[in-house]
Amino acid sequence: MYDDRYDVALDQILELTVLLNEDMTGALADIGLTTSRVRLVWVLHRAGPSTQKTLAEAIDVSARNVTGLVDALVETGFVTREPHPHDRRASLVTLTERGTVTVNDLERQQHELAHQLFADMSTRRYDGLVKGMADVLDRLRTLITASKEG
Amino acid sequence: MYDDRYDVALDQILELTVLLNEDMTGALADIGLTTSRVRLVWVLHRAGPSTQKTLAEAIDVSARNVTGLVDALVETGFVTREPHPHDRRASLVTLTERGTVTVNDLERQQHELAHQLFADMSTRRYDGLVKGMADVLDRLRTLITASKEG
DNA sequence: TATTGTTATACTCTATAACTATA
């Protein structure tokens, strides 16, 4: 009977999600961002200047919602909204200098967090964690896909 | 140089938090609940009938917010709001039959999910995951505590 | 005087629907 230990493992994962979420929300608030806005900023960081349509699809929210997020990011100086050179219906959202610096900082901080979390973990145990996490992720994806179809 | 693998592990944990959150949000919507309301329902399940003050402290939100959450849960039939027997300023929030049945269902579903995620995972790998998760959680708590004080 | 919960007000994220400008 290992059922109890399964429950403990899931509880730990759930607790981790809560802690990570709270920590991120707080840290982002300190620099004038929210988790939703930062998702948009990450897309711009990796894809470069994008239309709002593209952003809406990338972060899977409505066009209306992107309008609001971009409004807020423009107002706080993280992005600009400029006319699209070839399509006068569209805008092109671009990271400002401040936006670029900020997302680079976030990237570095995430890298540091990873290092602090796993730094002196023994290699054997660390391998178990990485492989276990990958398995759990695969199963979760399968379960979610199945439940959406069922 | 294991830094890349640290990043992978953190990325996996972050992806897990997103997947779990989306899956939960969708499943709760199907039964007429939200994650915020369900946090309150879980407190009632474990603590029994409670004042709104107690609930506000337990889920760490403002008194105003609890008023809104309880309003919504009363309207959808998961809880009742009754006068407190000994303190006429306070109300006592109590799970209805429907609320009790629902939270028991959620508990069972979570148990099933744990089983499906970890069922046929080899004992050795599973041990690595559980111990690794516990270590990561401890470190995360330490880091967050330190950053809040610093 | 202190506490419980409410009303008042405001901000963020989210959605759908109607509409404008452009393709």
Place this chain on the structure above:
DNA sequence: TATAGTTATAGAGTATAACAATA
């Protein structure tokens, strides 16, 4: 006719502040 983005409207979660009733 189709598409990009806006305005209009609505609902959920969150907060602070002022206020009522009661302790």
